[in-house]
Amino acid sequence: MKDVMSRFTSHMEIALDEARAAASRGEVPVGAAVIAPDGQVVARAGNRTRELNDPTAHAEILALRAACAAAGSERLPGYDLYVTLEPCPMCAAALANARIARIYYGAADPKSGGIAQGPRIFAHPQCHHRPEVYDGINAAEAERLLKDFFQKKR
Amino acid sequence: MKDVMSRFTSHMEIALDEARAAASRGEVPVGAAVIAPDGQVVARAGNRTRELNDPTAHAEILALRAACAAAGSERLPGYDLYVTLEPCPMCAAALANARIARIYYGAADPKSGGIAQGPRIFAHPQCHHRPEVYDGINAAEAERLLKDFFQKKR
Numbered sequence: 525m526k527d528v529m530s531r532f533t534s535h536m537e538i539a540l541d542e543a544r545a546a547a548s549r550g551e552v553p554v555g556a557a558v559i560a561p562d563g564q565v566v567a568r569a570g571n572r573t574r575e576l577n578d579p580t581a582h583a584e585i586l587a588l589r590a591a592c593a594a595a596g597s598e599r600l601p602g603y604d605l606y607v608t609l610e611p612c613p614m615c616a617a618a619l620a621n622a623r624i625a626r627i628y629y630g631a632a633d634p635k636s637g638g639i640a641q642g643p644r645i646f647a648h649p650q651c652h653h654r655p656e657v658y659d660g661i662n663a664a665e666a667e668r669l670l671k672d673f674f675q676k677k678r
Numbered sequence: 679m680k681d682v683m684s685r686f687t688s689h690m691e692i693a694l695d696e697a698r699a700a701a702s703r704g705e706v707p708v709g710a711a712v713i714a715p716d717g718q719v720v721a722r723a724g725n726r727t728r729e730l731n732d733p734t735a736h737a738e739i740l741a742l743r744a745a746c747a748a749a750g751s752e753r754l755p756g757y758d759l760y761v762t763l764e765p766c767p768m769c770a771a772a773l774a775n776a777r778i779a780r781i782y783y784g785a786a787d788p789k790s791g792g793i794a795q796g797p798r799i800f801a802h803p804q805c806h807h808r809p810e811v812y813d814g815i816n817a818a819e820a821e822r823l824l825k826d827f828f829q830k831k832r
Contacts, residue, residue, distance in 0.1 A: 578743050579752045579776040580734065589732050598733045613799055614771035617792065621768060622733040635804065638771065642804030643797035645767055650789065650796030 536662045539606045546570030553669040554609045556583035558591035561602035567591035584615040599623045608666035613638030616645035626656045630666030690816045693760045697823050700724030707823040708763045710737035712745035715756035721745035738769040753777045762820035767792030770799035780810045784820030
């Protein structure tokens, strides 16, 4: 069990590093990583919506697209995604479209989350695939990064 | 009123052309176009999920990203999007993120739609922007393209 927990934490540390890098670029600090079934980290990304002028360039979408490109497939069954913040409805639906097996996230997002609140993307009959969801992983650090970022913006 | 209707129809014809082009590439025939506040068609796209190995490469997302890149902004207030099929939850949420003013769509999508069914993306308090939605535009032709495509697949 200890080994499993340290694996979760080390994968989330990669996502947190991407969140910190996003903050340093002036982007909302959210980061993500995609893990292949063999445990390899196949993609990692932070938010780049401002830099790319792309409202879809959330960390999850960029990591997902990179992982799909690397796999040569638009579906990633058996793959896991780690992200520092609860995915928004767009990202949650994209992860379902891609058949991601498991989502591990850090902080909850009462304002814009799409899994545990709002449209609860995986809770509808029209959702063709429901990833397993694990929340609250390294949540305090993910929240601290977001709070620091928005405090400096004021 | 007749002028307004013919404008709707001609913009949807562009989206339908993109859907037909998608079918000829072996992609699910859905097409989209983005119209700037001055009436200019600034982006048009059809599905390319298979070609690009990208589960996010729906017609709406590709057209939205192209329009944002052309505008140099991650938000498109005052812009309209035409699409031949009801957007899925991912696309509906992306269009809200981008602050698109109006969505005109053709066929309803009881299986995978995200506006009038399923998670009803714009019906939640967490939705920060609600585009105006107009449905059923050239719906019969949009449906015919989809039916033909899936019939040939069998």
